[in-house]
Amino acid sequence: MPTRALRTAASGMYAQELNIEVISNNIANINTTGYKKNRAEFQDLMYQQVNVSPVDSSATGVSGATTDTLQIGNGVQPTSTEKIFTQGDLTATNNQLDCAIQGDGFFQIKKSDGTYAYTRDGSFKVDADGRLVTSSGYILDPGLTLDSNALSVSIAKDGTVTVNQVGGSSYVLGNIQLARFMNPGGLKSLGDNLYAQTDASGTPIIGTPGQDGFGEINQGYLESSNVDIVQEMIAMIAAQRAYEINSKTVQTVENMMQMANNLKTS
Amino acid sequence: MVKGIYLAARGMQARMKNIEVVANNLANLNTTGFKEEMPFTMVMNQYGKVALQQNTDFEQGNLMQTSNPLDLAISGNGYFVVQTDNGTELTRDGNFKISNEGYLVDENGNKVMGTNGAIYLDKLSPDQKKFVTISTSGEVKMGGNIIDNLLIAKMNDPEEAPRTTGVNFSADGVGYQAASLSDYTVKQGYLEESNVNPIKEMENMIQLNNEYDSAHRIINYLDKSLDEANQIGKV
Numbered sequence: 359m360p361t362r363a364l365r366t367a368a369s370g371m372y373a374q375e376l377n378i379e380v381i382s383n384n385i386a387n388i389n390t391t392g393y394k395k396n397r398a399e400f401q402d403l404m405y406q407q408v409n410v411s412p413v414d415s416s417a418t419g420v421s422g423a424t425t426d427t428l429q430i431g432n433g434v435q436p437t438s439t440e441k442i443f444t445q446g447d448l449t450a451t452n453n454q455l456d457c458a459i460q461g462d463g464f465f466q467i468k469k470s471d472g473t474y475a476y477t478r479d480g481s482f483k484v485d486a487d488g489r490l491v492t493s494s495g496y497i498l499d500p501g502l503t504l505d506s507n508a509l510s511v512s513i514a515k516d517g518t519v520t521v522n523q524v525g526g527s528s529y530v531l532g533n534i535q536l537a538r539f540m541n542p543g544g545l546k547s548l549g550d551n552l553y554a555q556t557d558a559s560g561t562p563i564i565g566t567p568g569q570d571g572f573g574e575i576n577q578g579y580l581e582s583s584n585v586d587i588v589q590e591m592i593a594m595i596a597a598q599r600a601y602e603i604n605s606k607t608v609q610t611v612e613n614m615m616q617m618a619n620n621l622k623t624s
Numbered sequence: 625m626v627k628g629i630y631l632a633a634r635g636m637q638a639r640m641k642n643i644e645v646v647a648n649n650l651a652n653l654n655t656t657g658f659k660e661e662m663p664f665t666m667v668m669n670q671y672g673k674v675a676l677q678q679n680t681d682f683e684q685g686n687l688m689q690t691s692n693p694l695d696l697a698i699s700g701n702g703y704f705v706v707q708t709d710n711g712t713e714l715t716r717d718g719n720f721k722i723s724n725e726g727y728l729v730d731e732n733g734n735k736v737m738g739t740n741g742a743i744y745l746d747k748l749s750p751d752q753k754k755f756v757t758i759s760t761s762g763e764v765k766m767g768g769n770i771i772d773n774l775l776i777a778k779m780n781d782p783e784e785a786p787r788t789t790g791v792n793f794s795a796d797g798v799g800y801q802a803a804s805l806s807d808y809t810v811k812q813g814y815l816e817e818s819n820v821n822p823i824k825e826m827e828n829m830i831q832l833n834n835e836y837d838s839a840h841r842i843i844n845y846l847d848k849s850l851d852e853a854n855q856i857g858k859v
Contacts, residue, residue, distance in 0.1 A: 363640075363647040370651030377654060397690070399719060400655040401731065402648070405787040408641065426676040428641065428664055429787055431648035434655055437731055440719070444691045540745065540756055543692035544721045558721040560745075563755075571755055600653045603822050607647045610833050614640060617840045622847075 362432065363611045369433030370604035373400050376436050377597040384585045385594075392446070392479030392551050393583035395590075396439045403432040441553075443542045446478075446584040448576060454511055455482040455490070458581040461573025463536030466564070467492060467552060468499040476537055476562065478581055479551040494550045502532050513577040517567040536572045537562035629846050635839035638664075639832045646829050649820045657685070657717030657791045658818035663828055682782055685716075685819040687811060693756050694720045694728070697816040702776040702808035703800070705737040706730050706792065712737075713792035714777055714785070714800060716816055728764075738764065738772035739802070745771075758812040761805050774810060778803040 380398040387393040407427040448458045457480030459465070464476035477492060485491045488504040504511065507523045514520070517534035539545060544558025555562055568574045642663040652658040660681040687697050696718030698704070703714035706729075713734070720736055723729040728736040728743040735742040743764060745756060757765045762774035777800040779785055785793040 363644040366644065366647040366651050370647070370653070373651065373654065398654070399731070400652070401717075402652045402655050402658055402791055408644075428645075428676055428678055429661075430641065430644045431652070431661065431787070433648060434651040440690065440692070440695075442690050442692070444689070538755070541692060541694040541721050543690065543695065557724050560722045597654075600650070600822065603653075603826060604647075604650050606826070606829065607643070607650055610829050611640075611643055611647070613833060614643065614836050617837060618636070621840065621843055 362430065364608060366431070366433035367604045367607035367611070369403065369435065370607070371601055373398075373434045373436055374597045374601040374604065378594065378601075380439055381590055381594050381597060385587065385590050388583050388585045388587060388590075390479075390551065390583050391481055391580050392477060393585065394441045394443050394446075394478065395583070395585045396547075397442055398436055399438045399440050400434050401437045403435055405429045405431050440543045441545060441547070442584070444584050446581040448579040449582050450578060451481075451580050452578050453481075454513075454578060455484065456480060456578055456580050457482060457513060457534070458576045458579040459536065459567070459573040460576055462542075462571060463538050463565075463567065463573045464542075464553065464562075465492075466499045466535065466537045466562070467496040468501075469496055473554070474499065474562070475548055475552040475554055476539075476545065477551050477553065480575075481580055492551075494552075496550075496552070498534070500532065500535060502534070504531070513575055515568050515574040515576070517575050534567065534575060535564050536567050536575075537564050538572060539563070626850075629843055632839045632842040632846070636836055636843075639836040639839070642832050643829065646825050646832065649825050650822065652818055653820050653822060655791060655818045656719055656815050657715060658820065659683075659685075659716065659791070660818075660820045660825075661787075663832065679783060680785070680787075681819060683819045685816040687814045688817050689814055691813045693758075693812060694722070695813055695815050696720060696758060696774075697811045697814040698776065698808050699811055700808035702778060702803040703793070704730075705775045705777050705795070705800070706734040707737060707742065708732075708734045708788075708792075710788065710794075712795040712800075713788055714779060714795050715792040717791045719815055737775045739775050740772055743772050743774070758810055760809045760811070762810045776803045776808055776810070777801065778807065 377398045380396050384395045408430045409427050459478060464478060465480060467475045467477055469475055481493050482490050484504055490498045490502045502519055508521045509524050510522045512520045519531045520528055521531045522528045539562060540560035541558060544556050545553040546556050548554050565572045645661050645663050649660050662679045662681055664676050664678040703716060704718055706713050706715055719731050720728050722745055726745050728745055762776050763770050764772045780799045785798045788794045
């Protein structure tokens with residue numbers, strides 16, 4: 359029975375459903391600072407050698423059916439979602455603690471449990487102790503602490519943080535460093551705009567912004583989400599049509615099964 | 625007449641199997657590196673002996689930018705070579721990553737082959753400023769030093785290549801040789817999309833359905849005729 363075609367079509371419909379979920383998450387994050395869009399990854403399922411086994415009979419001229427086999431696939435399976443790290447647009451905010459990375463790299467964040475996370479969201483704040491933290495309260499690493507005399511902060515493209523004090527004097531507080539990965543697509547999303555390293559991403563490489571391929575830091579800017587609404591809408595339309603076309607397979611097979619049932623009319 | 629019924633029935637069976645092929649193509653509309661399987665044709669000689677012909681459409685898929693340094697796509701003729709537990713396989717799916725041991729591997733953890741064996745990317749220590757760049761000819765560079773070349777293969781007989789799991793083709797059955805540089809371009813930060821054309825598949829599906837219908841009608845007519853022939857002897 360041709361249930362393979364039905365299962366195959368069902369796997370295709372399921373894959374498109376998942377695709378829509380990924381697309382809708384992208385669209386929901388169109389205004390999330392530093393958000394990187396996702397893409398669902400699919401792989402085809404195993405192929406089987408199928409015997410066509412044509413109806414055979416000893417009737418004159420009918421015998422001698424082929425024993426050739428065919429390879430027929432079993433549909434599709436979702437394997438992973440991959441992040442797409444294209445640059446997002448920089449938006450001027452004129453907020454002196456907002457930093458955007460133009461190019462490759464992530465800000466390194468130390469979480470309360472001592473593990474590291476990485477983010478492209480540079481909307482930093484100062485916490486009660488004067489430390490530079492992300493909007494969710496995670497501490498920037500290596501840490502930078504402002505004292506009570508600090509009037510303003512200027513951050514150079516290479517990450518050097520200079521504090522201007524009351525009275526006009528200024529001093530260098532420290533450097534913001536960036537982390538890069540050999541395969542950023544393999545990073546794990548933790549939510550809160552944070553990513554964690556995995557085996558697939560490789561270990562982080564820490565470096566100075568603007569050198570050795572690291573991106574530059576732009577003070578007073580934030581990186582917008584890299585989701586392009588038109589592209590996502592097109593992807594959504596395509597996914598919906600792909601879902602529909604797989605449902606047509608189901609209809610067609612059903613139609614054929616019905617004809618087979620009607621072979622014997624009397 | 626009995627012969628006709630059998631032949632028409634074979635026609636129905638073949639169309640049904642072909643719908644499975646079309647269904648698989650449609651399910652893989654979004655599969656990276658997927659190559660469309662064309663519906664097979666049955667070549668029949670005068671004795672009703674059937675030979676099967678199955679072809680894959682190796683047309684280039686669109687390249688989609690992902691900006692991930694380990695996403696690779698081949699433009700032109702050629703395949704990445706991966707070493708699996710079941711032997712050497714050829715693939716157009718260049719969605720690669722790094723394994724625990726520091727090797728370049730595919731989505732399923734199979735090692736990607738270079739001209740000097742598996743490509744070893746080294747476990748990076750934080751002080752090493754090494755980034756992978758891959759040139760259009762397949763040179764794998766780490767911080768400026770060429771560490772290996774991607775092995776890009778050409779199948780000796782693409783039509784005979786059996787598919788395995790994933791979008792891979794088994795190389796053991798067909799054999800392969802290194803592709804010449806003029807045949808392909810490797811694109812870093814890109815993936816190749818599936819080359820399935822949904823309109824073509826829809827056409828195929830409609831046509832198969834109609835052919836199935838025709839074969840079904842033929843059987844009905846022949847059945848009816850045989851029934852009438854059976855009536856001749858009756859009083």
